[in-house]
Amino acid sequence: MAEKIKSTSVELPIGGETKEIIDERIKKQAPVPKELEKQILKVDHLKMYFPVTKGLLARQVAAVKAVDDVSFSIKRGETLGIVGESGSGKSTVGNCIVRNYNITDGQIFYNNQDLSKLGKGEMRKLRKEVQMITQDPYASLDPRMTISDIILEGPRIHKTVRGKEEERELVGQMLELVGLNRSFKDRHPHEFSGGQRQRISIVRGLALNPAFIVCDEVVSALDVSIQAQIVGLLMHIQEELDITYIFIGHDLSVVRHISHNVAVMYLGKIMELTSSDALYKTPLHPYTQALISAAPIPNPTVDRGRERILLKGEIPSPINPPQGCNFCTRCKYADEQCMQEEPEFLDVGGGHFVACHKVPGTNMKGGH
Amino acid sequence: MGKYVTKRILLLVPTLLIVCIIVFALMRMIPGSAVDMIVYRLGQAGQQVSAADVEAKLGMDKPAIWQFFTWFIGIFRGDFGTSLFQNESVLSMIGRQLMATLELVILTLILTNVISIPLGLYCAARQDSISDYTIRSISIVLMALPVFWIATLVLIYPALWWQYAPPATYVSFFTDPIQNLKMFFVPSLLGALSQTGHQLRTVRTVTLETLRQDYIRTAWSKGIGEGRIMLRYAFRNAMIPVITVIGGSIPGLIGGSVILENMFNIPGIGAQLVNSLDNRDYPVVQGCVLIFAIIVMVVNLIVDISYKWIDPRVELE
Amino acid sequence: MKDLFKKKPMGALGLILLALFVLVAIFADVLAPYPMVNGNMTVDVIHKLEPGSAEHLLGTDSLGRDVLSYLIYGARTSVILGICCTILSTLISIVIGVTSASIGGKFDLILQRFVDGWQCIPGMLILIILMNIMGNGLVQLILAMAIPAGIGGSRMIRSSAISVKDAGYVKMSGILGGNVWWKMLKHIIPNIMPVILMGLAGSLGGVIMMEASMNFLGYGVDPGTPSWGYMITNQGRSNMYVAPWLALYPGILISIMVFASAMFGDAVRDLMDPRLKGGIGSYNSKKIAKIAARMGKKQTV
Numbered sequence: 001m002a003e004k005i006k007s008t009s010v011e012l013p014i015g016g017e018t019k020e021i022i023d024e025r026i027k028k029q030a031p032v033p034k035e036l037e038k039q040i041l042k043v044d045h046l047k048m049y050f051p052v053t054k055g056l057l058a059r060q061v062a063a064v065k066a067v068d069d070v071s072f073s074i075k076r077g078e079t080l081g082i083v084g085e086s087g088s089g090k091s092t093v094g095n096c097i098v099r100n101y102n103i104t105d106g107q108i109f110y111n112n113q114d115l116s117k118l119g120k121g122e123m124r125k126l127r128k129e130v131q132m133i134t135q136d137p138y139a140s141l142d143p144r145m146t147i148s149d150i151i152l153e154g155p156r157i158h159k160t161v162r163g164k165e166e167e168r169e170l171v172g173q174m175l176e177l178v179g180l181n182r183s184f185k186d187r188h189p190h191e192f193s194g195g196q197r198q199r200i201s202i203v204r205g206l207a208l209n210p211a212f213i214v215c216d217e218v219v220s221a222l223d224v225s226i227q228a229q230i231v232g233l234l235m236h237i238q239e240e241l242d243i244t245y246i247f248i249g250h251d252l253s254v255v256r257h258i259s260h261n262v263a264v265m266y267l268g269k270i271m272e273l274t275s276s277d278a279l280y281k282t283p284l285h286p287y288t289q290a291l292i293s294a295a296p297i298p299n300p301t302v303d304r305g306r307e308r309i310l311l312k313g314e315i316p317s318p319i320n321p322p323q324g325c326n327f328c329t330r331c332k333y334a335d336e337q338c339m340q341e342e343p344e345f346l347d348v349g350g351g352h353f354v355a356c357h358k359v360p361g362t363n364m365k366g367g368h
Numbered sequence: 369m370g371k372y373v374t375k376r377i378l379l380l381v382p383t384l385l386i387v388c389i390i391v392f393a394l395m396r397m398i399p400g401s402a403v404d405m406i407v408y409r410l411g412q413a414g415q416q417v418s419a420a421d422v423e424a425k426l427g428m429d430k431p432a433i434w435q436f437f438t439w440f441i442g443i444f445r446g447d448f449g450t451s452l453f454q455n456e457s458v459l460s461m462i463g464r465q466l467m468a469t470l471e472l473v474i475l476t477l478i479l480t481n482v483i484s485i486p487l488g489l490y491c492a493a494r495q496d497s498i499s500d501y502t503i504r505s506i507s508i509v510l511m512a513l514p515v516f517w518i519a520t521l522v523l524i525y526p527a528l529w530w531q532y533a534p535p536a537t538y539v540s541f542f543t544d545p546i547q548n549l550k551m552f553f554v555p556s557l558l559g560a561l562s563q564t565g566h567q568l569r570t571v572r573t574v575t576l577e578t579l580r581q582d583y584i585r586t587a588w589s590k591g592i593g594e595g596r597i598m599l600r601y602a603f604r605n606a607m608i609p610v611i612t613v614i615g616g617s618i619p620g621l622i623g624g625s626v627i628l629e630n631m632f633n634i635p636g637i638g639a640q641l642v643n644s645l646d647n648r649d650y651p652v653v654q655g656c657v658l659i660f661a662i663i664v665m666v667v668n669l670i671v672d673i674s675y676k677w678i679d680p681r682v683e684l685e
Numbered sequence: 686m687k688d689l690f691k692k693k694p695m696g697a698l699g700l701i702l703l704a705l706f707v708l709v710a711i712f713a714d715v716l717a718p719y720p721m722v723n724g725n726m727t728v729d730v731i732h733k734l735e736p737g738s739a740e741h742l743l744g745t746d747s748l749g750r751d752v753l754s755y756l757i758y759g760a761r762t763s764v765i766l767g768i769c770c771t772i773l774s775t776l777i778s779i780v781i782g783v784t785s786a787s788i789g790g791k792f793d794l795i796l797q798r799f800v801d802g803w804q805c806i807p808g809m810l811i812l813i814i815l816m817n818i819m820g821n822g823l824v825q826l827i828l829a830m831a832i833p834a835g836i837g838g839s840r841m842i843r844s845s846a847i848s849v850k851d852a853g854y855v856k857m858s859g860i861l862g863g864n865v866w867w868k869m870l871k872h873i874i875p876n877i878m879p880v881i882l883m884g885l886a887g888s889l890g891g892v893i894m895m896e897a898s899m900n901f902l903g904y905g906v907d908p909g910t911p912s913w914g915y916m917i918t919n920q921g922r923s924n925m926y927v928a929p930w931l932a933l934y935p936g937i938l939i940s941i942m943v944f945a946s947a948m949f950g951d952a953v954r955d956l957m958d959p960r961l962k963g964g965i966g967s968y969n970s971k972k973i974a975k976i977a978a979r980m981g982k983k984q985t986v
Contacts, residue, residue, distance in 0.1 A: 139853030386802030512943035623809025
């Protein structure tokens with residue numbers, strides 16, 4: 001399997017205090033039955049269609065197929081990265097898992113519990129375990145609340161802390177965990193920079209001691225240097241607290257860094273899913289190849305020398321996707337079969353899934 | 369555009385239904401000895417009736433929902449019911465008085481806008497200057513003066529000093545304009561005073577906001593003179609919210625008309641309403657309130673349509 | 686707060702005047718030369734309808750009550766009315782507006798239609814009918830004024846609540862596990878506070894005006910309770926040939942109070958609404974010329 005890449009350049013207290021905090025929290029996490037210890041999340045044929053309405057009475061005339069039959073599973077303590085361009089449906093997948101939308105079809109199994117079937121009350125209880133961090137550090141923090149209140153919002157709702165003493169302790173620990181000064185707790189969000197606010201967002205999610213976090217484009221709005229810090233921080237937290245992530249992003253280099261496995265999405269479907277190493281070494285899907293070719297390589301000579309893959313054509317509309325493979329309008333290998341028949345999402349060996357007619361192992365006709 | 373207009377008119381119907389429900393419910397809540405009061409009053413007016421007669425006439429022996437629907441459907445046929453006191457249909461009674469109230473309201477509107485809009489624009493153009501402050505202070509003072517108080521003073525002191533009394537009989541505008549205006553001018557002016565104070569400030573605020581916009585700044589930097597900017601660019605865009613304000617002032621004006629009609633002996637709907645309420649003449653009261661509400665709805669409709677006509681960016685809701 | 690006094694002197698003046706009225710209202714019993722006894726004004730049967738004198742600074746009315754004392758107690762009535770009405774109507778507005786915006790869907794639709802319909806009926810008429818239903822009296826008057834005002838104000842609260850409720854932090858609150866009520870109380874209402882305050886500050890004057898108008902028409906507080914509006918109608922108009930000043934004093938007081946409230950409300954609104962800052966942004970040619978001249982002078986060669 002992929003080798004874990006060590007975190008880089010983060011200012012974090014690795015002293016004794018933090019270790020105690022972490023030990024305590026590991027103890028407090030919800031126990032998981034032995035047989036499920038491996039697989040914490042399984043998504044089965046997830047479909048999310050948004051209705052397009054017209055007219056006074058809001059009749060549905062069409063549907064935006066944001067997520068169209070997506071399946072994957074994640075092992076505990078690992079990270080699944082989801083990459084894709086805007087409109088690929090990656091953020092929607094994250095939102096569906098957290099039940100921000102009522103999914104159109106499919107099942108989401110968290111610890112063998114089907115999230116899609118849960119009522120509002122039961123889902124609320126599960127919020128202690130499944131959390132989400134979003135992209136915008138400016139809109140997601142209530143400008144009228146203090147940092148302390150923001151971090152404590154989750155615990156207060158679920159009553160996981162009692163009394164002012166415990167509250168203050170928790171806030172202090174959380175702030176330290178991400179390298180912020182304890183005295184920040186009485187300040188307001190507008191007094192902080194984007195990177196600091198994102199760290200506060202992260203820690204707000206952590207305050208509930210979740211086992212699973214969806215990170216939706218959490219670094220996309222930050223400067224590149226800060227991106228590195230935050231990603232490193234997330235990986236460090238994952239290592240120490242054994243948290244599972246879904247990391248959604250559009251920058252393949254960043255996603256690959258933090259993820260054990262990566263799924264490449266296009267127009268609501270997964271094109272390729274495999275370990276992040278395998279993705280880089282042997283990308284099978286034409287789309288993945290194009291994405292990798294677009295990402296810059298640190299060595300300028302090599303970068304300038306290589307041949308880039310340019311995609312032609314236009315991205316189709318999610319309301320009216322192509323009949324065959326979603327990528328056929330832009331793929332240089334596309335042929336008659338690609339236009340007519342939708343490729344199946346198959347395992348071509350060693351847990352490497354691809355949805356493409358042109359990949360050897362999926363069908364008999366030619367390879368590339 | 370036509371589609372929008374028809375849609376809006378159709379939307380009026382549910383609103384009308386709700387207004388009728390509210391009016392009807394309010395009327396039914398007026399305390400119970402109403403029937404006795406009616407019998408008593410009618411007796412005083414020389415008509416001997418029994419409680420049962422009154423109840424039958426009001427349809428009170430039938431369930432409330434039935435009463436409501438008969439009345440509601442009747443409206444579309446033009447039948448608002450019959451007065452308990454005069455043997456007249458409510459509609460014709462209202463028709464008689466409507467002219468007077470309309471005239472009062474229209475005159476007040478004209479006076480208000482003639483004063484407030486130019487002055488408001490001027491104040492915006494000369495923001496924070498001495499004239500701006502003076503005019504603004506005066507307008508606040510005008511807003512603060514209770515209409516009926518000024519009216520009372522206007523009635524008392526001129527009477528004391530010059531033996532002035534407002535004309536007591538109503539003459540239609542079409543019959544004798546001068547005499548008519550003599551009766552209407554003073555109350556309209558009084559009504560306009562307080563409304564002017566309010567509207568002047570709104571015009572000023574809205575114009576200021578418009579002047580902040582980038583396209584004004586561009587025009588200014590192109591060298592276009594101040595007067596031209598105000599008239600051609602600022603005025604049009606600023607007027608949009610002002611129209612809304614004017615439309616929104618109508619309910620207030622109607623309320624004011626109740627007082628003014630009372631004080632100046634104008635036979636309008638407001639006066640009619642107060643009278644009938646005293647007499648517990650329910651059908652008439654219902655009709656009056658309904659007419660007012662309909663006027664307000666029509667005005668809102670006109671405002672909405674003119675909005676859409678002037679500003680193409682407005683979304684149809 | 687300091688901003689008020691520095692930048693908006695008129696608004697500060699308004700606040701001071703309002704505070705003064707409140708103080709007079711609280712200490713009415715001490716300030717009035719002829720205080721109330723057992724809830725009734727003292728009546729001087731001999732001196733009726735007399736103009737200002739040594740014993741009665743502002744004269745007496747037709748029942749022999751001291752005008753100055755009546756006015757002072759009238760202040761108390763107005764203040765109580767104003768405060769209760771404002772608070773009650775604001776609460777109603779918040780309840781209707783915020784729940785309508787937060788719950789949304791059919792609930793919102795139906796409630797909004799109702800508010801629409803209500804708005805079509807002129808306020809004065811509703812007041813008159815409501816007073817007819819409930820009868821005269823201070824409590825009834827407060828209710829009758831607060832309910833329509835509350836319903837009317839809910840519109841604005843609702844629209845600001847709508848602009849807030851889709852904000853990122855509200856969504857996050859849901860993800861953290863907050864339900865509708867939590868979101869309303871902890872996030873939506875605190876973030877629309879400026880709008881609420883703006884409404885509160887200026888509404889006192891309107892309430893006083895309404896109360897006076899109602900008393901004028903004959904609906905309002907019962908005759909025993911001192912009220913400025915009542916005085917204008919009852920005393921002023923009835924006795925206008927004999928003692929015209931009786932109409933003058935209460936009117937002046939009402940005007941001052943409405944004026945103060947308007948100035949204060951304006952100042953609060955201006956301070957809280959960043960769009961209206963004037964000064965350098967205005968395109969006043971004379972002003973710009975002055976500024977340019979001043980700048981020209983400052984430049985040394």
